Amino acid sequence: MRRLPLIALVACGSSSPVVPPIDAPAGPLDAPDHAGAGNGGGKLDDLRFAVVGDTRPVNLDDTANYPTDIVKQIWTDVEAEVPHVAFAVSTGDYMFASTGGNEQDAQLDLYLGARMSFHGIAYAALGNHECNGYTSSNCGPGNTDGQPKNYVSFMTKLLGPIGEPLPYFIERFAATDGSWSAKLISIAANAWDSRQAIWLETALREPSTYTFVLRHEGHTSTTGPGVLPSAEILAKYPLTMLIVGHTHAYIHYPAYREIVVGNGGAPLTSSTNYGYVIVARAADGSIGVTAREYGTRALVDQFSVKADGSLVP
C-alpha cells in the first residue's frame, strides 16, 4: 500500500483545512518499492516517459468517427521508442459525449483498445470533456456539475485500473541507484475544490529532484476552474515542467515551463500534425523533450531543461 504523509491523510480526512508549515522537515520521496512503473509510481533505472494528447472525435456522440486508427498509430509509435518508455501520461479529452447519452463507455473502449498498442502503465489526466464538455465545467462530489456519466466512466475505466480513487493524484518515482527522484502530479482542473488545493500544496512540498505536473488546460485557458488557482500554487514551488493538452496541437511555452500536447487524434487546430512527446532524463541530469509526428516519427521539436525548468542553452 502506498504510504501517504500523515499530514496529507489528516488534510484529506478533516473538514478544516490543514496546511503543513513551509519549513517542515523534508525526507526522501516515498516512491513505491517495486521495480518499474506501476500504481503509485515505482523504482526506475531511467526516467523516460511518453506524453499523448487529446483524442476526442470532431462531433458530439460521433462514436463511429472516433479517431481510433490515429490513436492506435500514436501508441504504436510510443511502444516502438527505443529505449522503451517506463510509463506514459495522457492529457485528457478522450471522449466527446453528451452527458445525457450513452456514448461515453463506447468511446473510452475505443480509446483503451487503441492504447493497448502500448505495453505499459498510463496515468491519465481529467479533461473538460470528462466533465460535461465545457471548459468551465467543474465535476466531482459537491461541485457544480456533479458526477455525470462522462466523469464516472473516466474514473472507472482510466483511473480505477491505476488505483486512483480521486481525479487528482501523485505518482512517485525514484532511481534504482538512488541518484534522482521524480514526482508526477496530475491536477484535475475540471474537478477543482478546496480539498484539491490543500492536497496540491502538500504534494508539491514533497522533496524530489524533478517535479512534473499534468493538467488538461494550459495557462491560456483561464476559464477552467482549477487553472488559475493551481497556477498560483505552482508558482510557489519548484517545477520542472507543466504538461497540458486541451489545445489540439503541440506547443512549447518556455516562459511558462509548459508544453502543450493536445495532438493525440482530436481535430488539429494548427499546422502541427498528430503526434506525441518523449520526456527523458539525460546523463547530465537535464530533462530532454522530443516531439515527434505520428507514423513517420519525424522530429517536430527538441529541447532540454534543467530540474528547475529553465532551458538548457
Next chain:
Amino acid sequence: MARWCRSLLLLAACKQAASKLDDVKPTPGQIGLAGTAIKLDGELDEPGWNVRANRGVFLGPDGKLARPYSEIRLLADADTLYVALYAADEDIESTDAFELALGDLVIVARANGKVEPTMPAGIDRDGTLDKPGDDDEEWVVELAVPLSRLGAAGPHDFFAKRCDTPKDRKPRCGQWTATLSLPPRR
C-alpha cells in the same frame, strides 16, 4: 374513442418510421435525409448529423489531411439542404471563412457569423473572436440552403474550401469536392 385510438396508432407508426430512419445510411452519391428538424445553432446534436449525413474531410494541396482540420456534412429534407461546416481553429478571426460552391450557387460563410448571400444560418464558436493571445478551439456553421436555389435534383458538383492563417502566420488551405444528388422528393 375510435379517433383517439387511430391517432395513437398513427403516432406509434410515425415513431417507428423515425427510429428506422436512424439506421438508414446515405445512398452513395446521394445526400442523406435529415429525418428530424434541424436547429441552426452550430451544435450538430441532431442524430442525423452523425448517422445519415454525407461527411467530407478537407485535404491539403499534398492530398493529405488538411491542417488545421476542416470537414463538411450534408443533410436534406423536402425543402432544404443543410450544410454543416466544421473548422478547428487555434485563432478564430473575423476574416476566417469557408467558400462553398453548390452547383452554380456560391456561398461564403464567415467565422463572425456572416453568410453571403444571406440565408438562414447558425454559428457556434469555442473560442474568442479576434483575440490571438489565447488558444481557440473551433467554430461550426450550419446553413439552411433552400432547394429552390439549387434548381434540379442533380447530380450537382459540390466544392468547399477553407484557408486559414494559424499563429505561425503561414496560410494553409484545405478543400473537398464531391458530386451528389439530392434525395428523391416524395
